[in-house]
Amino acid sequence: HTGALISLFPNPNNGRFTLELSGVNKSSEVYVEIYTMRGESMLKETFIGESRHEFNLEGSPSGIYILRVFSNDMAKTVKIIKN
Numbered sequence: 001h002t003g004a005l006i007s008l009f010p011n012p013n014n015g016r017f018t019l020e021l022s023g024v025n026k027s028s029e030v031y032v033e034i035y036t037m038r039g040e041s042m043l044k045e046t047f048i049g050e051s052r053h054e055f056n057l058e059g060s061p062s063g064i065y066i067l068r069v070f071s072n073d074m075a076k077t078v079k080i081i082k083n
Helices: none
Strands: 005-009 016-022 029-036 041-048 052-056 063-071 074-082
Touching: 005 074, 016 063, 029 052, 041 052
Parallel strands: none
Antiparallel strands: 005 016, 016 052, 029 041, 029 063, 063 074
16 A cells, blocks of 8 residues: 555645545545644545545635645645745
8 A cells, every 4th residue: 555645736825726636545535634833723624535625715814724634544744835
């Protein structure tokens, strides 16, 4: 098991961005959580078997956010820069 690869684009962005997952099983549940740099949870989403998922943080202040992705035995963290 090589694990899923994730990419996030565009980054930096204006609040709208796409998370792309490769190597995700069609039946895998993917759990995403977005935090502020202070560790406050901003958004939680769960989806199943999607290789692409769009997010919208347009109402949130500019800055750096942390996106964490969990699926099966995989956990990844990505920094998001919102202009």
